[in-house]
Amino acid sequence: MLIKKPEDIRYSEVTPKSIYWNRRKFLAGIPAAFLAGRELLSPSARAWAGTKLNNLVKSPFSTTETQNTYNDVTHYNNFYEFGTQKDQPAKYAQNFKTDPWTVSVEGEVAKPRKFSMDEILKLAPIEERIYRHRCVEAWSIVVPWAGYSLSALLKQVEPTSKAKYVAFESYWDLKQMPMARPEQAGIKFPYVEGLRLDEAMHPLALLSVGMYGETLPPQDGAPVRMVVPWKYGFKSIKSIVKIKLVASEPSTTWKMSVPEWYGFYSNVNPNVNPVRWNQKMERRLPSFFQNHPTQIFNGYGDQVASLYAGMDLKKLY
Amino acid sequence: MPKIRWSKVAVFLLCLGPFLWLGWRFWNQDLSANPTEFIQHFTGDWAIRLIVVTLAVTPLRKLLHLPALIRFRRMIGLFAFFYASLHFLTYLWLDKLFDFQEILKDIPKRPFITAGFTALVLMIPLALTSTAGWIRRLGGRRWQLLHRLIYGTAVAAVVHYYWLVKSDIRLPLLYGTLVALLLAYRVGAWLIARRARATPRPSGKRIEPAIS
Numbered sequence: 001m002l003i004k005k006p007e008d009i010r011y012s013e014v015t016p017k018s019i020y021w022n023r024r025k026f027l028a029g030i031p032a033a034f035l036a037g038r039e040l041l042s043p044s045a046r047a048w049a050g051t052k053l054n055n056l057v058k059s060p061f062s063t064t065e066t067q068n069t070y071n072d073v074t075h076y077n078n079f080y081e082f083g084t085q086k087d088q089p090a091k092y093a094q095n096f097k098t099d100p101w102t103v104s105v106e107g108e109v110a111k112p113r114k115f116s117m118d119e120i121l122k123l124a125p126i127e128e129r130i131y132r133h134r135c136v137e138a139w140s141i142v143v144p145w146a147g148y149s150l151s152a153l154l155k156q157v158e159p160t161s162k163a164k165y166v167a168f169e170s171y172w173d174l175k176q177m178p179m180a181r182p183e184q185a186g187i188k189f190p191y192v193e194g195l196r197l198d199e200a201m202h203p204l205a206l207l208s209v210g211m212y213g214e215t216l217p218p219q220d221g222a223p224v225r226m227v228v229p230w231k232y233g234f235k236s237i238k239s240i241v242k243i244k245l246v247a248s249e250p251s252t253t254w255k256m257s258v259p260e261w262y263g264f265y266s267n268v269n270p271n272v273n274p275v276r277w278n279q280k281m282e283r284r285l286p287s288f289f290q291n292h293p294t295q296i297f298n299g300y301g302d303q304v305a306s307l308y309a310g311m312d313l314k315k316l317y
Numbered sequence: 318m319p320k321i322r323w324s325k326v327a328v329f330l331l332c333l334g335p336f337l338w339l340g341w342r343f344w345n346q347d348l349s350a351n352p353t354e355f356i357q358h359f360t361g362d363w364a365i366r367l368i369v370v371t372l373a374v375t376p377l378r379k380l381l382h383l384p385a386l387i388r389f390r391r392m393i394g395l396f397a398f399f400y401a402s403l404h405f406l407t408y409l410w411l412d413k414l415f416d417f418q419e420i421l422k423d424i425p426k427r428p429f430i431t432a433g434f435t436a437l438v439l440m441i442p443l444a445l446t447s448t449a450g451w452i453r454r455l456g457g458r459r460w461q462l463l464h465r466l467i468y469g470t471a472v473a474a475v476v477h478y479y480w481l482v483k484s485d486i487r488l489p490l491l492y493g494t495l496v497a498l499l500l501a502y503r504v505g506a507w508l509i510a511r512r513a514r515a516t517p518r519p520s521g522k523r524i525e526p527a528i529s
Contacts (some may be wrong), residue, residue: 072350082496084485088350147527186484187474257484275427285350290412 019223028130050214050222053126053146060202061303062130064096068141070212072286078135079238080187080220081172081180088179089219095220096176098239103224103305105246107167110158117223121209123156124148129206131229133236134268134298138290139283145227146210151201158230159197159245167199167250168193168226169242187257193237194264195228196307204229230300232266263317272317321388326418326446328389335363336403353411356422360404365474365492367397368436369448370500372471379506390445394467398444401437436473439466468503 082096103120106112115123126146134140154166172180172190180189199205206227209215215223220266221238228235234254244250254262263277269279270293283290297304308316334510339359342348348355374390408430413420424434425443445451452460475496478488 068350077349080484084350084483135355139354141350184485184487186482186486253470261483276429278423278427283351285355286352288353288411289414290353291414 010071012048012313033127050210050217052214053210055126056128056146056213057125059127059129060298062128062144063132063142063255063299065130065142067130067135068187069287071177072098073143073211074217074220074294076285077220078234079221080185081170081177081189081191081239082219083179084185092179093218096222096239098218100221101223103240103242103243104156105243105245106152106161107246108163109245110160112157115156120207124152126209131206131227133227133229133233134282134294134296136232136234136266136277136279137264138277138281138283138294140292140298141285144212145206145208146213147206147208147227150202150205150207150226151203153207153243154201154245157245163245164197165246165250166195166197167246168195168237168240168241169192169243169244170237170243171239187253191237191253193226194237195235195260196249197245198307199228199304202304202307204300213245230267230304232262232268232299235266236264265308265316267296267317268294268298269296269313269317271296272314274317305306323384325388325392328392332367332393335359353407356411357404357407360400360407361478364397364401364404365478367393367400368467368471368474369499371397371467372496376499376502377412378420395444395447405437429477432473432480433477436470436477439470439473443467443470451519468500470498473490501516512515 007190010232024281060214075090076086077089078084079085079093082089082092085089087251099117101117102114103113104114125148127148128144130144150166170191179185182188193274195205206229208221208225208227209223211217211220216225221236221240224240224253225238225239226236235252252262252264254266257262259278261274268279279294282292282294283291296299339356343356345354346352371390371394374386375394378386405507409415409420413423415494423432446455446463447459455463474491475489479486482489
């Protein structure tokens with residue numbers, strides 16, 4: 001497969017230095033001191049400070065765009081198992097137990113097996129991949145993930161010729177996730193996602209075990225998650241316990257919930273605007289303004305567009 | 318008299334409180350990683366809360382025998398309009414950068430925006446005619462009739478909220494239930510008043526309708 005360098009970014013997309021430094025100044029100020037003090041007092045709040053990942057390999061897929069701060073990325077996200085508001089996962093996932101952890105890889109494969117986290121961490125060299133991350137809600141961030149291509153894991157189990165899709169399943173446990181009830185969150189659990197096999201085997205599809213040079217904090221999908229940077233964020237399933245290779249298109253959580261709003265593919269696309277979402281523009285956080293034109297495939301078109309050759313992306317959204 | 322004035326000041330400050338709180342958090346850059354979304358949700362939440370409070374004034378007056386509460390209704394209603402306007406402004410400015418071509422396409426195309434826009438537009442004549450002068454000019458009955466547009470605003474605001482949430486419908490359902498109860502009260506009061514009118518009392522006195 002031909003791997004091209006990511007498109008260069010335009011200077012207008014970079015957060016102006018003054019804004020960047022203003023934020024830094026603020027973060028270094030009173031609120032940060034308050035947070036730091038609170039962290040020292042409460043041992044459970046320290047859990048998200050992950051373990052350092054050493055010897056990360058640099059990746060040609062990384063963007064040079066300005067990264068969002070660790071605090072912003074880890075305190076503003078959706079993880080419905082820990083609440084439907086964006087500030088809730090950071091509060092309610094702190095005691096999430098991710099050790100021991102196994103991922104079962106099964107289905108249409110020659111060698112189905114379970115992988116322990118230790119095995120997953122040693123399966124391939126862990127790379128740092130700085131990706132743009134685009135939420136379906138029309139905001140975007142830049143995150144330095146750590147992990148390797150999912151293909152490295154899938155090759156271990158030898159998918160058979162019947163395998164056409166990959167179905168993923170998240171951990172679900174009401175004892176640890178008391179808010180993960182359909183009558184509260186409005187979606188079904190466990191969270192499930194899926195990719196076509198060729199999408200899953202694409203080198204950009206990242207099996208991630210960390211971010212910002214550390215293991216994943218619980219609210220961001222510890223201990224292992226997917227990052228599929230050319231698709232809307234909800235496709236990047238968190239806290240994976242099962243990966244099943246299957247013959248037909250698997251069900252996916254948000255598509256089951258509102259099929260008019262979310263498709264199986266959910267590729268970032270400014271030209272596909274289901275009735276709820278206007279995807280033409282996006283807001284690169286922490287900016288106030290929605291002044292950043294959405295790029296098709298989130299700017300990864302050079303690498304992934306060929307996967308969809310001949311497909312009507314307006315119908316198969 | 319001074320008691321009334323001070324209670325009005327207190328209600329004014331209570332209604333202004335959320336705005337001051339938002340300003341304080343803005344000043345401290347404490348509006349989350351997505352400040353626009355934070356401001357949008359915050360102003361929308363307070364708009365719909367105050368719409369519900371405005372609608373609750375009449376039932377509370379009657380049920381608690383506190384007719385004096387009427388003094389606060391105009392102010393609370395105007396604050397609801399204030400927060401709703403801020404809410405709309407964040408859409409016009411922060412989301413759409415005043416790109417009116419895009420906005421005019423967006424409003425009819427996206428039902429949740431159509432509903433929210435309707436709720437706001439219905440409030441405009443109410444805000445404009447909220448003065449004593451306008452009550453006089455229109456006459457009490459006509460003014461009252463016009464101001465029933467707030468029922469439309471309340472329903473449209475709930476629909477807006479219900480259509481925009483992704484899957485967690487608990488809050489839209491809560492506001493929907495409150496608005497339904499407050500409107501049901503009016504229907505009930507109207508039915509009772511009609512029955513009372515239909516059976517004239519021996520004294521011949523006309524009974525004032527309980528709705529306003």
